[in-house]
Amino acid sequence: MSGLDMKRANPDEFSPPNYDEEPLTTSVDWTKEEEGRAKRKLDLLLMPLLVLGFFCLQLDRGNIANAITDNFMKDVGINQNQFNVGQQMLSLGIVLFEIPSNMILYRVGPGKWLTLQLFLFGTVSTFQAFQKGYGAFIATRFLLGITESGFIPGGLWTLSTWYTRKETAKRVMVFYFGNQFGSASSKLIAYGILHMRGVAGRSGWFWLFFIMGLFTIVSGMVLGFLLPDSFKNPHSTFLPKYSYFNERELHILRARVLLDDPMKGKKKKRIGRAGFKKAFLNWRLWVHFLISLANNGPQRAFDTYSPTIINSFGFASLSANALASVGLFLQIPTSYAFSFVSDHFNKRGPTVMAGFSCHLLGYIFNRIFTELKGRRGVKYFGVIITQTFGTFSHPLNIAWMSLACEDSEERALAMTMAIMGGNIAGIYGAQIFRQDDKPKYRRAFSINIAILVVGLCLACSRYIDDLFRRRRASKQVRSGSASDSQYEEKTDAALPSDVQPAPVVLAGGATPLVSKTVP
Template identity: 75%
Template sequence: MADSQEVYTDPDRFPAPLEEEEAVVTIPVDWTEAEEKAAKRKLDFTIMPLMTLGFFCLQLFVDRGNISNSLTDNFLKDVGITQNQFNVGQQMLSLGIVLFEIPSNMILYRVGPGKWLTLQLFLFGTVATFQAFQHSYGAFIATRLLLGITESGFIPGGLWTLSTWYTRQETAKRVMFFYFGNQFGQASSKLLAYGILHMRGVGGKSGWFWLFVLMGAFTVLSGVILGLFLPDSFKSPTSTFLPKRRVFSERELHILRSRVLRDDPMKGKKKKHIGRPAFKRAFTNWRLWIHFFISFANNGPQRGFDTYSPTMVNSFGFPPLTSNALASVGFYLQIPVSFAFSYVSDHFNRRGETVMAGFTCHLLGYVFNRIFTEVNKRGVRYFGVVWTQCFGTFSHPLNIAWMSLACRDSEERALAMTMAIMGGNIAGIYGAQIFRSEDRPRYRRAFSVGIAVLSVGLLLAAVRYVDDRIRRRRAAKSVETSSTVSNEEKGAVTPPHQQNDDDGSRYGDRNEKSGLA
């Protein structure tokens, strides 16, 4: 039998602050709705473009975009490495991220997001630029590991930054917009590479040399932009490079800060560290581990597929550089598709359903590709690549939004976000070895492995969905029982339409119609 907290938990809403949190601050609403909308609009046009730009650079220029595009320009031959050695380098990238994820976020928590995220753009932009000068296996391994170290913590740091400026309900929408930077970066990297790789021979250099130099320099420039305009926090609402220039007026800051504290008072109590009880709550919450493994299952096959999608298209018979442009189509299509999924997830509170639907479509992509390996029509095989790209990424941020609803307080939620991101990055370690040289060019084994892994992830998502349905029914039944007892204490007669409704379905139906289910 579930305890009382379990029974009253509503899986469709963020939990209310704990009693000790509610006592932290009591803030009256002394502003108008128009003032709040104006302040929030200004916040959106300040924070969101900058955070999305950072994620755009991370995906487009640094993480996986450039390196996968370079493969069609003789990168492996020029550097002197094999495909399997290349996979080891990709593992080093993921390893660097995983090892330094938590230390990076500890630094961000102490110095503030404005300073740390700006510095990170400078650091991984610099390392990305110097990738252009590698000409050995050792140099390749070193630059990939350094890249993982310097970019570690950027994504959970961005998520944490959004959570400090927005209420819990608003954060879910902004997380999806934040991930649009990732998706747009994936798509744009291949299209830009098509043009830049034609510079092979300029200055006696390869095309991939100019790819790393130009895009690395753009990342450093983006660091300057964040340093000029990204406000640090409510207590220090100025940018790193312009400490005397305030982005928001005192009135706007009061409104923005007060509304966040009314939603979650714990955001007004900055701790030097998260206490041991919070770690215990998070790491003993089996639901969070389910979400961890959902990300783990989704991101592994997707990482390997994204890396080799341009070379797959090339193997269908398309010209090498044209393959980069063609490999961008699925990612561009992913943007409106993921927006539609996120809208349904957030507007109708269909968290589990959208994650399972996205997972199913991702799984179908691997089924298509495995079947199409036996087909010699390049248009059919190209369709499999486009489909997989279209549905391959966005289940991860949808899962993160769903995961946050399984948390019982703000500290547990912060740890859960780190768990989800680490699950995705750990997946990159095994995902880098799915597509191996002895399996190319059709990658029959790789697609079979992807089908198996994604099937497990879909099963886990289904388990969590059933769990949420059970919790919803128990919560409705508990509310009904509490209401009946209250009426009996007052000497009231239970209305006939509320009698013999033990399964709680009437309350479930009402919740679904109101958008809560």
């Protein structure tokens, strides 16, 4: 069919590979049952390892919020505004070194680089226990940002190489469960570890950093033994001669990905200038970038100070850490429900807008409840709502953003833009809750409400744009179907019987899942 490309025009579908992105000839020579077994084996190996890595990252990144309730600032010798600068340095380190980290990932492979990253930020997290003074605090936060900078995009890139495009969206959300579970668990773990204050003459926050850092280093060893690198090198870092997949499984897993996106068979040394120009001139990608910027700033700020805010309601200091985990645990099934609706019903825009709306409602509750006298249970309810709906709009936005891309180059750059948007948000978000605004934080909650209103308006504008694109695609399909059917009748009638298409039959009489060849 000539004219408008339907898959590019339809926001519910991924764009097909361009004509110059099909360098391989690959056909289906396996059964549905074989593919299912290979994919389950991949899921059971790869997904727990990536979730474990993200879990460790969030433990090491978020432990600082729990340390505040254990006199961390007083012991180190900093005030709240200086603490906020340290949080900015964490985000700055991530933003500055994210692209160089991705370049290293591309050269050495995800198996080696993600394993090394866990060792690096686990080591920095461990030595945070010995910090003293403003300079040491700034340095350790910046180093932690540098060492963590490539793990999230590295994990996302790993998923994109082992799974088809439609499968990747669901596994991205599972990957982010490591973040959510880490955020929630860190509060409960901290509640226990912070009671170690006085052991060996050390503070509770000392043991929090030390124990969690060592746990991350041990987890790095687990990835070193189990995480496969790629289809070309399906071995782990510490076991370079052992493969967890046999040749048949590797063939199925690799071929199915290439059938979905043949460009994944090409390893390009760099993305050309045309690719950068195409991505950075796509206004839709910038809207998604701003959506990530709007969602993550308030969420990062609130996550840091949620135990402190709960403590200000009249709850005991260490109990506030445990109470701060409740909304984060509720976020896990809630985000799963939203991701199921997003994927199963192709409701990308509506789920992002709904998530934003509920997130916004949480800050409205907090702003109102700060004026109540007593009623600590009501105030705590506002915290629960904010935490439950605070994070998952970001990965849902990433999945929605990928549908606005026309090819694999643009999709790779869009992924980088979204992750950088989330981390840049941490730079401005670190200064929202300031010392002169405590303990009610009226100004902070008002700022968060304004930011989320802007983000919600941006999401609504993209959804309206998708509605118009969907209508144009539907009209094009209806107008093109008649001309296509007339063309097929003429060509089929003209074909002699000996060149009519024949059914594909596999060896042994097996029935293939899909009959498809990429030229």
